[in-house]
Amino acid sequence: MKSTIKDVASLAGVSVKTVSRVINNEPNVRPAMQDKVNKAVAELNFKRNPLARGLRGQNSFILTLLYSNPNPSYVLELQNGAIEQANNDGYNLQILPCDHTNENLIDNIESIITHSSQDGFLLTHPLCDNEDIIALLDKNNIPFVRISPFHQEHSSPYVLSDDKQAAYEITKYLISLGHTDIAIIKGHPDFGATHKRYEGYLEAMNEMNINVDDALVKQGQFTFESGEVCARQLLTQDHKPSAIFASNDYMAAAVLKIAAQMHINIPANLSVVGYDDAPVSRQIWPSLTTVKQPIYDIAKHAVQKLIRHIKKQEFDDVQSKFQCKLVLRNSTSPKL
Amino acid sequence: MKSTIKDVASLAGVSVKTVSRVINNEPNVRPAMQDKVNKAVAELNFKRNPLARGLRGQNSFILTLLYSNPNPSYVLELQNGAIEQANNDGYNLQILPCDHTNENLIDNIESIITHSSQDGFLLTHPLCDNEDIIALLDKNNIPFVRISPFHQEHSSPYVLSDDKQAAYEITKYLISLGHTDIAIIKGHPDFGATHKRYEGYLEAMNEMNINVDDALVKQGQFTFESGEVCARQLLTQDHKPSAIFASNDYMAAAVLKIAAQMHINIPANLSVVGYDDAPVSRQIWPSLTTVKQPIYDIAKHAVQKLIRHIKKQEFDDVQSKFQCKLVLRNSTSPKL
């Protein structure tokens, strides 16, 4: 049977409180006592009952990861990093998928936070830019950490990857290959990443004094289908690009499809870059030059930040910024 | 503040036990009482504290989804279905990723089940064919439902999709297009699905009296890279196939890559089919003819089965089998 704190106490010949002190690393316990308790804990293979702990104390040691994101590999990497770190720190992670376009979103979330007990929230974009959600968490005094927010006014801590810088670099890379007619397919306007990536693109173009023709800027939605539409426009209009920066890999894959249908050789006659290093970027031919965000590390760090925030212990910067990595593959080549 | 059962009791002017009876739908409460309690519950927006409930009762209302699977879209669909159904039935779902190749797998799982409280496990393949895990759960008397097991001897309930039938159908489809030199790239031998899909292929070939040349049967690993290796062999050896059945979409995508490099036109000169309806099957050109498993429904059903199993209430079949759907896209065409 499962051992309880009482079992440990009687085996060690001390009071339950002393056991509690030892397992919680509280001060004021003599080393001799600690040894006795630790031995008993080991012998009985004792672990605290998290339910009882949560019921008694004011914290449940449950962290909630709230997301609304159609990118499975992104979400899974986020989950894995967050679970890893949470477990390391003695927390459980509750996974909470939701749909940011759902009308009842706020009500759903409210029902969850009012009637279960989580110590904190991890909010991914685009949810972390939703003012109603933020207001709700603030109202209920629930600590949260935002992952990749676009708006950064709020005083809560956040973690992000330097999307603008990465977009700048990948655009510079295309320019370094000799391209000047570089089109961009933007992402969904609700996502902060969309704007940051566009800014990085613009900065690189401006810095190199390359004029950005409006006709080379297309509004996508981050979906494969939107990528197809934009690619078809770009490759049939008067001003045709020699390189296309798609704001994610799904849309970049769509460019490859349209190019194949039009018998445009990639990368010989058209260079294409994506963003995210999604599985498809490796599963397609030519494989995509793209940008890899350190999602796993971001998630781990966000959990650490959240726990610090919950414990109000150490001082921590409000912002943590992670650098992305360019991944050079086969969809780009020097301009002929 | 959060309301408790006591608040409800005093507002309704009844005892806590009566409130407990009402919120748990127990019998022997007069309608008038029920009304009073329900009104108070609504007014206070009361919800049970799951921690207290779990601590007191012998069940925690936590179900654990244990998986070890490199396919993000599969895992996420599974999660979503399971979460949906669990929440509907008043359970929480704990997500537990693990690595089936990890040496300490059993110890890790044992540490989890010994010292936290879950009412039941959902086991996906290949974990559900791991005898050590099954023995561990049996030893601890934890109910579990297996998802897509290969070995079906164990008496615990399981849910699966009819992989053999789907593989049979997609092979028949290729045959119906006039193909006879149909190669198969098998999946990782540790996965039950690998064998079922191979069986379905063999059955279709045998039924149509088509001899299966060993040279057309390649051992893959479900990875893109293994698909590349097999495709290169198939397309360079003496006996070249006119159609290839890859046991999943990743490997099918790899076939497309190798074919592109060898300037083999798909589907005109080579038909390719995959399995799983993974995102890549839509993000690649030509898009893949493949098989869609009803993963979401399988997950929901598995949760229902698990809850019934936990409650030992209704009789339920040990096996639930779901049919897959052929998805016809652009990677297949009649043999020239």
Place this chain on the structure above:
DNA sequence: TTGAAAGCGCTAACAC
């Protein structure tokens, strides 16, 4: 530095 006792919110057991 240590321990006894109370109680978190709920449900099971038992009384009425």
Place this chain on the structure above:
DNA sequence: GTGTTAGCGCTTTCAA
């Protein structure tokens, strides 16, 4: 049909 009481395993007073 309804209420009282005990106690799940733990941590938090507060006293020693």
